[in-house]
Amino acid sequence: MVKYEGKVVIALQVNGEAHEVAVRPSDLLLDVLREQLGLTAAKPGCLNGDCGACTIMLDGWPVKSCLMLAVEAEGHVVLTVEGLNGTAPIQKAFVDADAFQCGYCTSGFLMVCHALKTQNPLMPKENIIEEWLQSNLCRCTGYQEIRRAVRLMYEST
Amino acid sequence: MNTAIGKSVRRKDAWDKVTGKALYTDDFPISGVLAARLLTSTCAHARILHIDISKALGIKGVKAVLTGADCPELFGPLLQDRPALARDVVRYAGEPVALVVATDKPTAERAVRLIKVDYEPLAVVLTPSQAMAEGTPLIHKQVNGYKKLLTDIYPEAGTNIASRYRMQKGNTAEAFQRCKVLVEQRFFLPPSAHLAMEVRTARAEISSDGSVLITASSQSPYSVRKQLSEAFLIPAGKIQVRVPYVGGGFGGKAPVMLEVLAFLASRSVGGKAVRLTIPREQDMASAPCRMGLEADLKVGVDENGLIQAADLTYLLDCGAYTDISPYMTKAIAMDCTGPYHIENLSCDAICVYTNHTYVTSFRGFSHESFTFCIERVLDMLASKCSLDPLEFRIRNAIRPGSLTPSQVECTASLTGDLTKCLNNIKQLAQWNGGNAVPIKENTVRAKGVACFWKTENPPTDAISGAMITFNPDGSMNLNTGVVEMGSNGQTHLAQILAEKLQVDADQVHVVTSVDTRTAPEHWKTVASLTEYMAGLAVVRAADDLLEQLRSNGSQVFGCPADEIEVANGRVFSKKNPEQFIAFKDIVQGYKSQQGESIGEPVLGRGGFMLKGLSMLDPQTGQGKTGPEWTLGAQVVEVEADLKAFSYRILNASTVIDVGKVINPESMRAMIAGGMAMGISLSSREAYIYDQDGIPRLPNLRTYKLMHIGQEPDYRVGFVETPEDNSPYGLRSFAEHGVIGIPAALGNALAAAFGRQLVILPLTPETIWRTPSEEHV
Numbered sequence: 025m026v027k028y029e030g031k032v033v034i035a036l037q038v039n040g041e042a043h044e045v046a047v048r049p050s051d052l053l054l055d056v057l058r059e060q061l062g063l064t065a066a067k068p069g070c071l072n073g074d075c076g077a078c079t080i081m082l083d084g085w086p087v088k089s090c091l092m093l094a095v096e097a098e099g100h101v102v103l104t105v106e107g108l109n110g111t112a113p114i115q116k117a118f119v120d121a122d123a124f125q126c127g128y129c130t131s132g133f134l135m136v137c138h139a140l141k142t143q144n145p146l147m148p149k150e151n152i153i154e155e156w157l158q159s160n161l162c163r164c165t166g167y168q169e170i171r172r173a174v175r176l177m178y179e180s181t
Numbered sequence: 182m183n184t185a186i187g188k189s190v191r192r193k194d195a196w197d198k199v200t201g202k203a204l205y206t207d208d209f210p211i212s213g214v215l216a217a218r219l220l221t222s223t224c225a226h227a228r229i230l231h232i233d234i235s236k237a238l239g240i241k242g243v244k245a246v247l248t249g250a251d252c253p254e255l256f257g258p259l260l261q262d263r264p265a266l267a268r269d270v271v272r273y274a275g276e277p278v279a280l281v282v283a284t285d286k287p288t289a290e291r292a293v294r295l296i297k298v299d300y301e302p303l304a305v306v307l308t309p310s311q312a313m314a315e316g317t318p319l320i321h322k323q324v325n326g327y328k329k330l331l332t333d334i335y336p337e338a339g340t341n342i343a344s345r346y347r348m349q350k351g352n353t354a355e356a357f358q359r360c361k362v363l364v365e366q367r368f369f370l371p372p373s374a375h376l377a378m379e380v381r382t383a384r385a386e387i388s389s390d391g392s393v394l395i396t397a398s399s400q401s402p403y404s405v406r407k408q409l410s411e412a413f414l415i416p417a418g419k420i421q422v423r424v425p426y427v428g429g430g431f432g433g434k435a436p437v438m439l440e441v442l443a444f445l446a447s448r449s450v451g452g453k454a455v456r457l458t459i460p461r462e463q464d465m466a467s468a469p470c471r472m473g474l475e476a477d478l479k480v481g482v483d484e485n486g487l488i489q490a491a492d493l494t495y496l497l498d499c500g501a502y503t504d505i506s507p508y509m510t511k512a513i514a515m516d517c518t519g520p521y522h523i524e525n526l527s528c529d530a531i532c533v534y535t536n537h538t539y540v541t542s543f544r545g546f547s548h549e550s551f552t553f554c555i556e557r558v559l560d561m562l563a564s565k566c567s568l569d570p571l572e573f574r575i576r577n578a579i580r581p582g583s584l585t586p587s588q589v590e591c592t593a594s595l596t597g598d599l600t601k602c603l604n605n606i607k608q609l610a611q612w613n614g615g616n617a618v619p620i621k622e623n624t625v626r627a628k629g630v631a632c633f634w635k636t637e638n639p640p641t642d643a644i645s646g647a648m649i650t651f652n653p654d655g656s657m658n659l660n661t662g663v664v665e666m667g668s669n670g671q672t673h674l675a676q677i678l679a680e681k682l683q684v685d686a687d688q689v690h691v692v693t694s695v696d697t698r699t700a701p702e703h704w705k706t707v708a709s710l711t712e713y714m715a716g717l718a719v720v721r722a723a724d725d726l727l728e729q730l731r732s733n734g735s736q737v738f739g740c741p742a743d744e745i746e747v748a749n750g751r752v753f754s755k756k757n758p759e760q761f762i763a764f765k766d767i768v769q770g771y772k773s774q775q776g777e778s779i780g781e782p783v784l785g786r787g788g789f790m791l792k793g794l795s796m797l798d799p800q801t802g803q804g805k806t807g808p809e810w811t812l813g814a815q816v817v818e819v820e821a822d823l824k825a826f827s828y829r830i831l832n833a834s835t836v837i838d839v840g841k842v843i844n845p846e847s848m849r850a851m852i853a854g855g856m857a858m859g860i861s862l863s864s865r866e867a868y869i870y871d872q873d874g875i876p877r878l879p880n881l882r883t884y885k886l887m888h889i890g891q892e893p894d895y896r897v898g899f900v901e902t903p904e905d906n907s908p909y910g911l912r913s914f915a916e917h918g919v920i921g922i923p924a925a926l927g928n929a930l931a932a933a934f935g936r937q938l939v940i941l942p943l944t945p946e947t948i949w950r951t952p953s954e955e956h957v
């Protein structure tokens with residue numbers, strides 16, 4: 025196992041680009057993405073793994089970036105909403121389904137949905153969709169619109 | 182012809198929000214910005230004997246440590262009773278006690294942990310009725326010594342009462358004699374949280390010339406400016422407040438709190454930029470939350486099933502400081518009966534201090550709380566009269582000619598049509614009389630109905646404004662002081678403008694952030710008054726544009742201005758519509774083919790100030806606090822397991838009289854979101870305090886919100902009874918979806934379990950603990 029002390033320079037693969045950042049071992053991946061790389065789509069909501077606003081994709085799976093240290097992300101492929109480039113089907117689906125109001129939870133939901141599609145290319149059963157999306161909270165919508173967006177995402181591709 | 186009103190125009194902020202481009206307060210770069218963190222009280226009520234900051238100051242990277250001694254000013258929008266940092270005493274667990282400014286967040290956090298505070302605990306007061314009891318310790322020694330910012334706040338000396346509002350109408354004593362059926366019931370609702378997904382946060386910096394720049398997640402940028410200006414004697418013009426996108430507000434971002442602390446932090450380090458962030462736990466325990474309520478209601482009905490009299494007492498638990506609570510108490514008094522015709526009324530709404538986290542406006546502005554109580558009583562009465570609860574409500578519905586509690590005479594325009602809402606919801610919710618229907622062994626389905634109404638309680642002189650400029654392509658830029666926090670006000674305002682100019686809504690661009698330097702003042706983005714107040718300002722600004730366009734047109738065409746028409750992005754003469762000038766050629770003034778300049782560039786401005794509102798008479802409560810009412814009916818259907826005391830919410834319906842449906846999709850979504858919030862708060866949300874007044878684990882792991890999979894099917898129906906003075910007849914609607922839901926759920930569960938549920942939240946445990954009717 026590698027042991028890090030003080031600030032160390034690590035290599036992160038984010039949105040298809042290689043970055044080198046100097047981090048403390050205790051720095052959260054979320055903070056490093058937001059504060060050092062300027063990728064602020066992932067949001068802090070609780071820093072406790074309870075809300076999902078900070079969700080990113082790691083090697084194709086949804087991960088709460090507040091529960092992961094930046095040093096742990098070395099050697100993995102990180103994708104954030106910025107890396108979807110506005111072209112992922114889920115982004116248009118969210119717009120068409122009105123799946124947000126304040127938009128603060130949106131990035132996290134987008135990444136969970138995008139990962140859902142990555143892992144399940146064909147539309148899974150409703151209860152599987154629910155299971156995936158239960159990790160995230162939205163205080164504005166009634167969730168119905170978010171469900172509709174997931175369906176639209178599958179139907180559009 | 183409608184070009185924009187009535188259409189499901191897409192949100193103006195849509196693509197910003199799905200690409201991560203929408204920036205919120207804490208998304209701006211932080212290089213060179215210092216970090217501030219709070220130390221908060223671990224006691225609910227205690228004297229501060231000593232604060233030792235020496236160790237914290239000794240840490241490398243710590244720039245300043247502030248305590249109450251550094252800021253003698255008191256704050257509050259109505260009654261100045263709250264210090265920015267506790268002085269001498271703490272009055273709730275979570276109250277800010279010290280503030281550390283350091284080079285970065287980890288350093289600030291480390292320093293916070295090294296501050297040592299010695300407390301001498303004092304007796305805690307945890308419920309409004311306890312606070313009102315004889316001999317209870319006073320939470321504020323001199324409640325009547327605080328400065329009042331508005332005259333209708335009435336603190337009572339030598340008590341824990343911050344203010345009181347009375348409604349007195351008819352003769353209740355006599356009327357109760359005539360009643361055949363009487364219900365007397367007590368209710369208890371605990372405080373709960375707003376939980377906008379974006380935690381409250383603020384930044385501040387001060388230039389060497391004393392100008393202050395605040396960036397904050399706020400619903401009230403103009404109040405931030407006002408309160409800082411008044412407290413620190415800074416000319417208002419030297420304070421600039423910026424509000425980018427806000428990640429949900431629900432009333433919780435209307436108060437001014439972190440902005441002051443961020444200002445103090447910046448001032449302590451020579452004006453350097455400072456960012457104050459708080460963890461979710463402090464957002465829940467330290468920043469203001471939703472009110473608690475105790476109520477004692479007595480309502481009587483005659484042999485015809487008509488309500489004759491009501492005697493209502495509401496005790497609002499405002500926590501340790503008042504913030505906007507006195508006005509929430511006033512709001513309870515204004516609408517205390519629900520939307521029913523009741524001639525004899527006596528109501529006491531009292532704002533009471535306790536050692537809970539202080540409270541502030543929450544979606545519904547107290548209506549989501551008291552409506553639970555009064556609507557539960559309505560169901561108890563209907564059942565005693567053996568009447569269908571929905572028919573019982575139709576029979577007693579407020580109608581033109583009725584007097585509201587504050588004795589305002591109802592008209593269709595002023596209040597809307599409750600009977601129609603109730604009739605329409607029968608179909609929408611497939612109303613079946615309200616009795617529980619067995620599904621299988623130990624399982625029943627039941628529906629509950631509730632009505633709501635709400636008028637607003639702004640200061641009588643609240644203002645709004647709009648400014649419009651044109652782009653060279655003929656499209657417009659709309660600039661208002663309205664914060665975009667999810668309720669989509671910007672899009673609705675763009676629709677109002679587009680309709681006035683008879684163009685498509687995509688011809689209007691909006692400014693999604695607010696800057697008090699450039700945007701005309703809009704009182705606050707609260708009370709669902711955006712479309713009403715800012716909407717009227719937009720209408721006036723649009724009229725201003727039209728007049729200028731006609732003036733330019735008349736000069737170009739050489740005809741009187743009243744012969745000029747404006748539509749579809751063109752200016753033309755009525756007499757010869759074939760010959761027209763496109764907006765792009767005339768909005769910046771007109772240049773003839775010979776190069777002659779004609780007319781002037783077109784710039785629109787509109788202002789609006791509320792008129793005709795009054796203070797309430799201190800004895801009778803007579804008066805009018807808001808420009809209009811919005812009312813409606815709601816139904817919730819549950820499937821209940823009678824053995825396990827658990828239940829599932831199948832569907833939730835709302836029929837609301839919105840005056841005019843300006844954007845069907847967006848309004849539907851807003852109402853559904855309100856219902857979702859109502860379901861979450863009434864089925865599971867509560868702050869749980871131990872006997873010392875310490876909230877138990879305020880975080881999202883233990884304080885559960887509704888998540889996907891638990892939501893019902895939402896159904897929304899609209900009634901359109903126009904309001905005569907508003908843009909296109911619309912009424913406020915953005916918060917209303919929440920109001921009747923706790924009551925409708927309570928009524929459904931009471932029907933399902935045969936238990937008189939009078940406590941929130943309606944958890945299986947609450948239901949199980951409530952004695953069943955057969956046993957009382």
Ligand code: FES
Pocket residue numbers: 067068069070071072073074075076077078079088089090091
């Ligand atoms: S911030 Fe990561 S789960 Fe809430």
Ligand code: FES
Pocket residue numbers: 123124125126127128129130161162163164165378428429667
């Ligand atoms: S859109 Fe506001 S929290 Fe989901």
